[in-house]
Each structure stands twice: as structure tokens, then as C-alpha cells.
Amino acid sequence: MQINGKRVLLCDCEGTMNIDAKGLAKACNVDETPMINTQLCRSQLNNFEQALSKGEPLVVCCTQEAPLFLETADGYEGRDENSPEIRFTNIRERAGWSKAGRDKPKKLTPKLAALILEATLDIPSSTSVTMSSDGVLLILGTDARAIEAAHEVSDRLDVTVILTGKADDVDPPALMDIPIFHGEIVGATGHLGDFEVGVNHFTPANPASIKALTFDGAGQSGASACDLILDLRGGKPLFTAPEKRDGYFNPDPDNPALVMKALLALTDMVGEFEKPRYVDYDPKTCAHSRNSIIGCSRCIDLCPAGAIVSSPAEDRVTIDPFICGGCGICAGACPTGAARYTLPEGDALFRRLQTVLSTYSGAGGTKPVLFVHDNEYGQAVTGIIARQGNGLPENILPFTVNQTTQIGLDFLTSASAFGASGVTLLINPQKTDEAEALRDDVATTQAVMDGLGYAGVRYQVLDHADPEAIATALVQMADDKTAPEPATPGNFLAMGRKRTILNLALAHLHDHAPKPVDFVELPAGAPFGTVAIDAENCTLCLACVGSCPTGALKDNKDKPQLTFTEDSCVQCGLCRNTCPEKVITLMPRLSFLTDSRKHVIIKEEEPFECIQCGKAFGTRSSIERMVEKLSDHAMFAEGNRIDMLRMCDNCRVVSQMENQDNPMAAGERPKTRTTDDDLREREILRQQAKEDM
Template sequence: SQPETPVRDVISEGTCLVLGAAEVALPAASALATSLAVTCVLPETADDLIPTDAYDVAVGRLRTATGALGGFAVTLDAFRPLEPGGRGPATFGDPSDGARSTCDIILDLRGEGPLFPADHKREGYARADPGDPLAVRNAIARATDLQGVFEKPLYIRFEESLCALSRASRPGCERCLTVCPTGAIVPDGDHVAIDPDICAGCGACAAVCPSGAASYDDPPVGHLFLRLRTLASAYRAAGGTAPRVLFHDPGHGGEMIRLSARFGRGLPADVIPVEVPNVEGVGHAELLAALGVGFTSASILPGPRTDLTVPDREAELARAIVGDDARIAILDASDPDALEDALYGTAPAPRDTDPILPIGGRREVTRTAATALTGAESPIPLPDGAPYGAVNIDPDACTLCLACVSLCPVGALGDNPERPEVRFQETACLQCGICASTCPENAITLTPQLNLSKNALSHRVLHGEEPFECIECGKPFGVKSTIERIIQKLEGQNWMYTDSDNTRLIKMCDDCRITAQYHQENSPFRMGDRPAVRTTDDYLKDKKPN
């Protein structure tokens, strides 16, 4: 059974803000006032405005709006509240900028652009064209139903420590920031923060997150992997040989399949529909897992409002890994007939590979599936921006300062305590780019690829040099070439290193350098010669006879 999705309560007390011209906004406010606490903000005063105690009226210009159902915050400029008065036309106060307020619901009848990105996914925000009476009535009806206590699913589980946004203010991975359609993801120090109230649960962030910091929780991706394996194995157990999987959403996709079954040919017998909350969250890992467990092809059925940015990118990545464009498709079907035409036809031939067991996270399942499907011994080239790849170091530019090692968020880059080396584990690399942005010598470049060999599982040396040996004790320390270069630049060129033993200090390890500095002539650390230790004989000599 599907694990329960965590939820939180969202409380809407029915405070509604209506925006728009007087001829549309005032009738809407009157209709809503019977069930909600309404404030109507007009862009300008109306000559025939009659004050009423059913709702509040003000004049102003909206500057900003943030939040979601039960927690909107708005800022208005040129704000003029309605002044209480007796008979006669309505009068408004003096304008003021920066007026702030909160509300639970926003009804936008301005006829301008939406207040929020992907406004149809912003809960608590109803928008309609003021010139369309039917659309206005529908928006009023939606706003009326937004009062009470609602359960908000927590779609995304987020682990801050795994996020590779940045380290020490050095920029890194920004994949989730660029694909979130609602603006629910914002930078927050070295990681991002996801606003659960704004998040609409599309799952795009989880599909592109290379580290697993953002993972879909409605249901968890592991549940979907096992579901795919169960469906494929059940199909084969019933005598089938080449099943195909079709990912679809419950709304548009589910209705298309039902209409096809009732009025058309229905889905082909070898096509197994898999309903997911949102097809935008189907990434390359899900597509490869489907092929790995035994499906011959994997298709995505988008809806009319589906943002194809992530599905297109993830499908391209999956095709690059598999090396077969025919097995992964995003269908362009706007009606049941078009869906049937896309599915009835020549299906890819079945693969002669053993099904995999999709256990682990997205990266582990991707690697397992790619190994079973391709058996590639050499690295597979991938498109730019892929979350797999190698790090390359220019040995002529690298000084082995190890700044890249200290900031790598997943430990893909490491050092050797015994000698100056930069070591690299390719399977752990996220291609976040923090190492490249950190390197002071610009010696690091990234190569997107998927290395399925066993060598990618272990650390290998990217760059190493001989250590310098202390001239006093022989202990290895530092990088030989770097210390020699420093001495070459300073000796005879700087007054501190001319006619002095300071150059010798550079050639010493930390312990020997401190000892040598302490015993230098005129050393400020000496504080004079140490007095001799007094013995019993000294005390007897100093003792006066009785």
C-alpha cells in the first residue's frame, strides 16, 4: 500500500481581498460579503460609490503580494482608506505608500497579469478576466469555498545537509531554483528553503536534485520504483513479454484514458498506465527504472498545463544514457484519438536483459539500471547540466591548495594525509560546480558523463606532487614545487629575506620553524636566558651557619 503523505493544517478565517475596477470588484465584494470578511481595493475612486457596512472599501495600487492560502501579505502604495461619514458621496483619506496588510484569500479582477508565477497552482488565489462574466462568477465561487481548515500535503521532504547550493559563499547547484514554477524555493545560506504553503507538489525539484536533498514524498520515489517492478513482473508472470509503461496524471491523463476506453479503442494491451500525482516529477531515474525492471519503453502523457521544461530535459538525459531514442517518449496527444494513434503502432523490441531490483535512491537506481541496459565499459557522454560526471584538474595550474577538497559538499574530492594529492570518487560527484568556482587558479573543469565501471566507485588520484622535506628533521610537509617557487620569488627580492635566515624558516615544518624562531638571536619569544635549575648543593652553599 502507498505510504501516507505527511500533511499540515492550513487555517483560512475567510479574510478576502478583492482587487479590480469598481464596476466589477464591487458586485463581487457584495456577493462574497455574505460569507467572507471582504476588503475591496479599487485603483481609483468611483463617483457613484455608496458606502456600505457589508465590506470595506479603499483605493490603492498593489505593489507586492506574497504567501498562499491563509497567509497572504500585501503592500499597497497610494493607499486611501474610506473615511466614515454621513450622507453624500464616499470620501477617502490622504494617500500613503507602503501600507501593509494580510489576508487569507485574494480575488484578482484587475484584468492584468497574474500576481504570482504559475498562478493556477497558487492556493487561495483566484483570478478571472473582468470582461468574462462566467469566469468572474466561477472565481467568486472558488473564493467562497476557501474558508475553513484544510489539509495541505507536504509534498517534498528536504534535507538541508545534502543540499549543494553553495559552500563558503561559492555558488554551486541551482537546478531546483531554476525549475520551480511557483517560486516556493529560495536561497537560504548554503542551502535552499522550500515554503510548504507555496509548493504545489509538481515534483520538478525532486526530479532534478542530484543529491537527493529534495525528495518527493507523495508517494516516496522508492514506492514508485517497487510499484513499477511489481507491474512489470506481474505482466510477465501472466504470459506477456514486452510491456510498455505510460506515466500520466490523475486529471487530464486519467480522463483521456477513461474516454479512450469508453468511446475508442482503449489502450493497447501491452501498455500499462501508471498514475503519478504530477508528470513534471517524472525524471530520468523513473524512466530508467521502468526500462530496468522490464518495460520495453516508457512514455509520459503531459496535460495542457504541464510545464515540459523538466520532462524534456530529463527525457533527453535518459535517452543519452540508454542510447536509444525510441524507448523514451513524451507524447503530444490532446485528445483520446491522438493518444491511441501514438500508442498503436510499432513498439520497440523487447530487451534481452534480466530485470533489476530498484533499491536505493535515484542515483543508485539510475546506475543499476544503466549498467543492466547498456553494459557500457567506457564513460557515456551526457548533455550539459547532467548530475553525473568527472572533475578534471590542470596539473600545470593546480597548486594543491586543497580548497576544492574542503568545500566539496559530498566528499567526492578528497585528500591524502600522507602526501599532497587530490583524490576523486566519480560516483559521488554531483557536478554542482562548487570546486570549479572555488579554485583560485581556475584549474578545474567538469565533464558530464556516466562512468559505469567499477573504477568509478573508488577514489583515484587527479593530481599529486612530491612533498617538501623539512631541512631540520626530514618530515615531509607542503608541496615541493610550491615551496621552491615561493623561495625563488622571495630570496634576494624582499628585504626580509635578504642577508637573513628567514629563507630557512620556509624550508622547515611547523614544529621546527617554531623552535628555530624561539632560539633566534633577538627573538621576541625568548624573554631572556632561562635561569639555571637550583640544586640541593646551591641551597646548602647559601645557608648561613648558626
Template structure:
């Protein structure tokens, strides 16, 4: 079990009965919120062409069965003295590679001494000793049931139904303008790539690229994205927010106290809760999600602002391990904020249980965190950062403690930066790298400005800085200045010694003299480094042997 325990409060039968009645009202209210229809869908087309891979003992019997309904091709991975005679193609291979999705699988294989062969298939039955597609979330149309006969039976039945046209929601939306993956060839945030269990996301230069056919809709990418560049489009966060608001409103009106949302998936989690039955504490409100990895600090902060005493997330062992690590980090950040604001907790509970008795024990210790005296009325926004602004503003306004700032653990999507003024040359590389508009130039003046509210701590500014002059400081500021440009560094402009046009700063010119003074293009012509680009070219093109009169202005 991976459980955050709090002190269990002895059950009061009267209180428990009232909370249970309030929970029933809350569930009815949440279920009454209409589900949004997907705005965009992803389509698949399968003709049933099936590739079966495995040893002759494992693959041929299942291929024989499938061949009655599907066009089958078999790749055998073991030695065969004689090629098996079948009414479908059979190949022997020592190396096999498969990639793709329903209706678009590509396979490559090679037998000893034979040229590489390849083929396209709609479906794959993988009976190899180790899976050919190792991603935790398997592509649609790919079945790897292992050695269990019941699982193989189920896979064979499902394969025969996977012929025709299919569609699913496009689960994500992507705004590359605010993506912090990279800038100017410098790598920044890789959170969505690292967490994707379907291997559907990869870097594409300074941006990311999501394969909608591989995306399984877990929403974990949106949970860890610091800027909100990738968001959960179906079901959207706004729907979850409305369900939470409706549930809590009905729960309060029915006299319930200290409500806790238990977020679970609609399959394994729901089945585990059904087995638990009436043992679920009355104040625990189950709320099914498309996937438990699809919500993070924005939704959780909103729930606390609405009046939820806690959030418990139920993981049943079916999830990718990186999801647990990400949710645990999100809970650490969220709890640090609430602790800093004086809301006694804990407010969050990450559960990994597979048996009803484990879940019953965990829910007896469900969070009883302090909440604002007045429930918030804002709705979750489509933009993650806007939701965070609404929730944090409400939580701070009603907080027992109102600090100017709260220190946060590394990895938090809030913070400031510190600039070493003696090293910073005001080259403004960091401004061009910042995806969130947190760093700004001086509009012609040699100064660097910073808006802390916009900073997502992606680190691109520090990575890009040629002087290594930038340090990240994770924190959450509640000062009024957080929304206003603050000058981090400034300098007097340096004027070209030939035309008197400002073109840089004294620090920048001194750095150039130190670094380029020995370069063949400038040795003996150091004054060129004190000139603007235009004058430098003119000086280099003028005949060197002729007498000329040039008025130089010494900086």
C-alpha cells in the same frame, strides 16, 4: 505537439486484442498496490479574512458577494472621485505587493502621498490586470481567475469553503549533507531552484531551503537533483516502482508484448485519456502520478530493467514550461545511456498534446525499445543514486554491447574529472567542496584521489579550485575502477626548512613564492614561505636586530 516519433507498426488485430487483455490485468495489479499514507503533513489555518484586489468595476461586485460569508478588505487600483461606501474596508492604492499562502498572506500597498500600509489575510482574490503572485503554481488560498466570468464564479465559490483547518502531505525530504548547492560560499547546483514552479525553493547559504507551505508536490526538484539530496517523499518513488513491477509482471503473464508506460497526471491527463477511450493501443499502460514531473532517469531506467519497452510522459499544457525542458534533458541523457549499451530504441517519448486525436496519433508511434532478456527484480530504493546503481548494473549485465564507458551530454549526473597536474597544487580545496565524497585526500599524504561512481558533475570542485585545474567530463563508466579510489595527482611532501615537518607540496610552495614573494610581509624574508605555519610565526616574532643561530633546511 512535442512528440518523439518512431516508426508506427501496423496493427495486428489478434496481437492488439491480447495486449489489451494483458493491459487490463496490468492495471488491476498496479491499482492493487496500497497507497502509502503521508508520514509528515503540513497544516494551514484560515479564518476567512479575504483581500480582493482590482478595479472598482471588477472588485466591488465580487467583494459584495463574498462579504455575505467572509470578512472582506478591498484594494482598488483605479482612480475614484469619491470613496465607495461599503460595510467593509476599501482602500485605494497605486502599488500593491502580495506574498504568502493560505492563512498567512501579507499585503503591502500605498496610495499617492500616503504612507505605506500593510495587512495580513487568509485568502486573496486577485482581479488585477496582471497577477500579483506570478509563480506558475499558485499558493493555496490565492485565486487569480482572470477575466472569465465562469472562472470568477468558481473562485468565489471555493473561497467561501476555504475557512477552517486544512492539511496536505509534506511532499519532499531533504538531506543537506549531500546537497550540491554550494560549499564555502561557492555556488554549485541550482537545479531545484531553477525548476520550482511554486517559487518554494531558494538558496540559504551553502544549502537550500524549501517552504513546505508553498510546495505544490510536483516532485520536479527530485527529478533534476543530481545527488538525491531532495527526494519525493509522498508518494515515494518506491511506490511507483512497486506499481510498475506489479503491472509488468501481470502483463507478461497475460501474454502481452512490448509494454509502454504512459505516465499522466490524475486530472487533465486522465480526462484526456478518458476521451480517447478504446483508441489507446493495447500495449500502452496508463499510470497516473501525483505529477508527471515527479519521475526521471532513476524510475525510467528501473522500468526498462523491469521489461518496459518504453516510457511516454503526457503533458497537457497545464505544466510549467521548465518541466518540459527538464524532462527532455532527462530523456536525452537516458537514451544516450541505452544507445551506448546497444539497446536499440528509442525508449522515451515526451508528449505535449491537448486533443484526443493528437494523443491517438502519438501513441501509434509509442516506443518499442529493446529491453533486457531477463527482467530485474530489485526494488526502487529510497535513495536515488542507489536506484540508479541497481538499474544500471542490471542493464549493463544484460546489454547487447558492454562498453567500459558511455559518453553523455552536458548536464548528466555521471562523469569524471580531469586534473591539470602542472597547475594543481594539491591544496585540497576541491575535497572540501565535494558533496558526494567523490574527491578524497591522501590521509596525510600529498595526493588527490577520485571515486567516479560518486561523482554527480555538480561542478563545485572546478568552481572552488584556485588554480582552475579541474575539468568536468560527463560520461558513465562501467569499469571496475569506478568504485575504487584512483589517484589523480600526487607529489612529494615539502618539509619545513626550520623544523623539518611536512606541511605542503613542492608545487604549493613554489606557487606561494611566485605569488607572495613581492608581498611586504615576505619580501626580504622569502624563507618564511618555506616554513610551516608555526615556525613562520616564531620567525616573525623573534627580534630582528639580535644575533641568533637558526639551522635552516633548504628544500
């Protein structure tokens, strides 16, 4: 069977799952009925080799035996690095090993078709950054175990040991083949290949140590540069989310197995390494700061790895791709889409989403529930449920992402708009603290669906460690009797920035809503809403306009006017924080009115005209308020000096210069004396002399 230019190879794994070949071909919209292999990885391996000979891209519906298939392909004559790619997709644990897979193959067909078509999509690769390590390892510890660990890898890595604390029971080594120091660790920065560890009271080991290792010399302060760090101190790690910091290991020093595992990993960390650039950042649409005033700081507050720092002087944040652990929380929480997750790149995530749901529904599937999980924990749980339990129900559609925490409002609303009855998001229980933003987005999306009349709980976040509990929760949401009816599936293209996709999905949900209300109240922190402006006390200084990152607040170049577009507001708070009069209040809500996409006038005034030349400048209220406040000031108390406040900039300068009471005025300038003046004076004196004679 060929789909999207790729040959699909199917296998029922020795009859452990039933596949309706004709129904599957129809569901995939192809004329060719696929061959269902029974033992493709063993007795029917020649069918795989025959497919290789045709020189077509392959999709093998088996992941367990992927190493065998790749090894076979590598040994196939004429195949090289330029040969068509071979992909693998798991239809066994994710679909076939279930009640429907055993007893009701026709019910399973829509799900199989959705998973297979998803696997045939062309997904663009993401960009990467390069990290280089020369194998310089710094081991931190409190006792002899740090030195023992150093000896384990000293023949493969350039090792230095720094002991902390008392370290008074360490035997002096017979051979000082590893540099050993003592000091107080005060912090660390950097990443794999470029670490710096701050050390105070840094002293070397005394070569004359007898009973116990001693340290002498004047303690110094400085930083130790290294490529790798093994932290065996057993206390607080040097970095937040240490498991996300490449090149840093802090196993429990009391667990030799974990220490040995870390040492084994460290020995392989020499050379150049490619790391995905998980997040693409656009500072132009970032709502973090304007003019050094802070607005939105969600990504900074939520980043567990500390990879995001504020740069208010540049009106942006800085995301370090070398430190970024790829959790995607920043992208999921970003209200403007300035931070965008790039694994996968572009709109591939939404193409996958639409393909899975539209294929399932088009093949006759009902009430699809999307099961979003990561590559590691989610895959493992799915396997356990399939092997030890009843498998996933036929309407549970597994959807693998790099990290579940990368999911945001745009994905959740699009899933419902594309026809999902519900969405279950599985979090690794070890990362449950990282799911705060995801839970907030789930609450916001549920509030929107409730407000539009879509009954039932449609979203749930699971962080169970027990696969049986996860299976129970999935079955409850997928039960045909209690599962909510899905929205009418949309066919819009989810492309562009986050806000664009959100608007498309929300518009579709509203158009087909059981209760198409004009407004939906949202919880605090939601990235939709309006601003309440006290127009009476607003002076139209327009500071809010200059600070608004999305252009929701705008002015009018022809007259003093403030307008607001609710559809563009992300509730970042920059306008509120910038306003000198403090007359702006944020009001989270979602408006479906047409006016929400228009510029609505908040306040406008006639401009104040200069009393001298008639030139328009400023606003009448601001000028009159300024005159009122300064009328009793000593600088404007005499005469008509207060009128200068009612003049434009040019007339004000002229008036100041013409004022006789100008304290800065100089004396009258003497007339310049010339030679003609001297000659004229001499002639006058001569005439006077003649007359006197």
C-alpha cells in the same frame, strides 16, 4: 478472487468488455477463478454487500460507480471508520474498452492482471502540513467589479477591498459595510492563511464622496495581512504559477463565470486544511553550495511556484511546503536525490512500476509500453480515447502518478531495466513550460540506451491537447512491428536514494546490453561524468575536496593526495567554482568501468619538510611556488628571512622572535629592584663613608 489479502470484485460492465476469468486467475497467480459480474452496481449490488459482510479489504474494479459503492458501504450495518478499506481501480477505460477488450480477451489478460495487482499493493501515506484560514479576504481591483464581488461573499468572509489605478468611475456605496481603500500594490508573499500584500500610497475611501468614490488622507506604505486574495486587476499576477498558490485567485475580471467560480471556492476556504508535504529534502546531500559558493541550482531555476530559495550561508536551499505546488520538478531534476518526491512515500513508486511490468511480462505480454500520466488530464484523455476511439492498445500500460513532471532519470532507467519497451509521458498542454527538466532527462536516458546499443526511440513526451493525436502517438510506439525490443527484465530491488536506484538500473542495462561499451558520452547538464584536472598547475590546496557534496573528490590524511571517484560525481560544479587555480573542467559522460567506483589518484606529492625540525607540512610544489613568488618581496629580501617560509608554524614563530631585526621588538627589560637591593646598596654606602673618614 483474493490477492495480497484483498478481495477483488470484477465486472464486465454489462458485457461491454470480455474478460478471460481462468486466464486472469492464472496471470494473477491465484487458484480461485474470479466471478465476472455483469452489473455489479445495480442488479448484482448484493454481491458487493456479500463481500462487505466478510470483513475483508476490497478492490472494486470500477471507478465510475465508486460513490454508489461507498454510500452502500456507509449504510451497511456494523461498518465504521475502523472497517477494512475499499479501493477502486479502473480497468474499463484503461484496458477493457479497446479492440482487445472486445475481440481478443486472451490478449488483454496480461494487462488486466498488471493493473489489478498494482491496485492491491499497500502504498504508505505521505505526511502533510496544516494551513489555517479565518476567512480574511483581500480583494484587489480597478473598478466597481471588485466591490460587487466583495458584496457577494461579505456575509461569509471578512472582506477588504483595495482599488488600484485611477478608480475614478466607481459610484460611492450607499452603505459602507465593506472597508474600501486605494493604493499601489507592490508585491505579495505568503500562502493560504498567511498572506502579506505590500501597498504604497494606502488611503481610505472618503465618506463624503458624492458623484464618484474619492480617497483622502496622507498616503501610507505598509503591508496588509490576510488569509485569502482575490486579484481582479486583470494584469500580471502577484505570484509566479498563480494556479499553484493555495488561497490566491486571479480570474479574468471580464469573465463573470470565472469570477463567480473563484468566489464559490473562496467561501469554502475557512478553517484548517491539510496539504501533502510533496517533497522531502536532505541538506546533507544537497549540492547547492559550500562555503557560500554556489554549485547546483537546478531546483531553484526550475521551480514554477517560487517555493525554493537559496540559503548559501547555511550551504543549502529552503523548500517551503506551504507554497510548494507539488509539480515534483525539483525531485526529478535533483542530481543527488536531496529533494525526494513523497507522493507516494518511500519506494512505493518503484514497487508499482516493477509489479506492473513483471506481472505483464510474466503473464505472456510482449513489448510493454508504459503510459505515464497525471490524475486529472491523463485520466480524462484516457477516458476519451476509450469512449470515442479504439481505446488503448493491449500493450500500453497506463501508469498514474500525481504529476508527470515528478519523473526523473531513476524512474526512466528503471522502467527500461524492468522490461519496458518504451515510455510515453503525457504532459498537460497548459503545463508544457514545466517539462523542460523532464525533456532533458528523456534525452539523457535515450543517449544512454543508444550508447548501449538498444535500438529505437524508447521515450517520448506528449503535450497534445487533441486526444486523437495522443492516441495516434501511442499506437505508433506500441505497434508490434516497429516497437523496439525490451531489455531483459531485471529483478533488483529499487530501494534507497535516487543515486542508488540509478546505479542499479544502469548496471543491469549494461550487463544485458547489445553493445556493452565502457563509456557513453552524455549531453551537457547530465548528472554523470568526470572532472579533468590540470595536475601540473594544481597545488593540492584541496579546496575542491571540502566543497564536494558527494565525496567524489577525497584527500589522504597521511600525505598530500587528491583522489576522484567518478561513480559519485553529479557534475554540480562546486569543485570547479571553488578551485582557486581554476584547473578543473567538468566532462559529462557515463562510465561503466570498474575503476569508476574506485578512488583514482589525480595528483600526489611528497610533503615538504621543515628545514629546522624536519616536520612534514604542506606540499613541496606549493611551498616552492610561494618561495618563488615572494623572494623579491621587501619583507623577505634581507638575509635569510625567506627561509621562514620553509619552516613549520612553530619554528617560524621561534625564528621570528630570535631575529635581531624584528621591527616589533621592544627595548631591554630593566631588572626588577627588590628590598634586598636597597639594603645592599645602603650597606655599600656605609662602608664607603667609613673608608672616607
